[in-house]
Amino acid sequence: MDVILFGPPGAGKGTQAAGVSEALGIPHVATGDIFRRHLRDGTELGELARRYMDAGQLVPDDVVVRIVATRLEEDDARGGVLFDGFPRTVAQAEKLADWLHEHGRRIDAVIDLDLADEVIVARLGGRRTCLSCGATYHVVANPPASEGVCDRCGGEVVQRDDDREETIRARLETYHRETAPVLAWLKDHARVHTVDAAQGIDQVRADILAALASDS
Ligand code: ADP
Ligand code: ADP
Ligand code: ZN
Numbered sequence: 001m002d003v004i005l006f007g008p009p010g011a012g013k014g015t016q017a018a019g020v021s022e023a024l025g026i027p028h029v030a031t032g033d034i035f036r037r038h039l040r041d042g043t044e045l046g047e048l049a050r051r052y053m054d055a056g057q058l059v060p061d062d063v064v065v066r067i068v069a070t071r072l073e074e075d076d077a078r079g080g081v082l083f084d085g086f087p088r089t090v091a092q093a094e095k096l097a098d099w100l101h102e103h104g105r106r107i108d109a110v111i112d113l114d115l116a117d118e119v120i121v122a123r124l125g126g127r128r129t130c131l132s133c134g135a136t137y138h139v140v141a142n143p144p145a146s147e148g149v150c151d152r153c154g155g156e157v158v159q160r161d162d163d164r165e166e167t168i169r170a171r172l173e174t175y176h177r178e179t180a181p182v183l184a185w186l187k188d189h190a191r192v193h194t195v196d197a198a199q200g201i202d203q204v205r206a207d208i209l210a211a212l213a214s215d216s
Helices: 013-024 031-041 044-055 061-072 090-102 117-126 165-189 201-213
Strands: 003-006 028-030 082-084 109-114 127-130 136-138 192-196
Touching (some): 013 082, 013 201, 028 061, 031 082, 044 061, 044 165, 061 090, 090 165, 109 201, 117 165, 165 192, 192 201
Antiparallel strands (some): 127 136
16 A cells, blocks of 8 residues: 655654554655655765755755655565655655556555644644654653653654754745645545544544545
């Protein structure tokens, strides 16, 4: 199954991805995580992405599509993928649909995590992220058991540079201008389930799994 977790920054895509990926038995592919790994490793791609990420803008489509295509060639991606943070433009969505079609696959389901802007700002401002594995926490809603230490891998948990106030605003603008229109495109090309992302983490997870179960 190929599934897209769609929604604004801070909607809870990363938080929900681990459970959904496990439940469906497909790998979690998050373009933001891939870019952050390149940043950490100091690659050329990481340097290129940094400029856009720091400004709250999107990395150019050709670059994003290339890294996703490379990821999709890996063995574990043959039976389907859970996409998180991709596609973020209509051009990316079209390229993804083409790639899947060429490989006898399609976008089987889209989960649209719906959340108001005020809540987004509060979530991103309190978000903390593991430098090693990418797991996300929240200072109030979902803190790690021991402050600054990842529950999952023991890595260091810090605030992402782009989770500071000014960049959060820029990312929201980018979302409304470039990414929100992708939802209309997806509704014309796949089955979209809207989930109320303002609920507690467990309820959101239950709603996502129920929506996906109703598809199969
Ligand atoms: P969030 O979890 O807050 O939605 P991500 O970790 O998904 O943020 O993305 C961080 C940054 O990486 C984005 O602000 C953007 O600069 C870049 N990025 C991630 N995915 C994409 C994509 N599909 N297209 C363009 N840029 C992307
Ligand atoms: P995304 O990947 O969509 O950008 P994240 O999963 O990183 O979003 O979540 C953004 C922030 O909101 C994190 O700090 C996370 O711990 C917190 N969060 C996620 N889901 C919920 C929820 N249902 N209720 C409260 N806080 C949440
Ligand atoms: Zn970790």
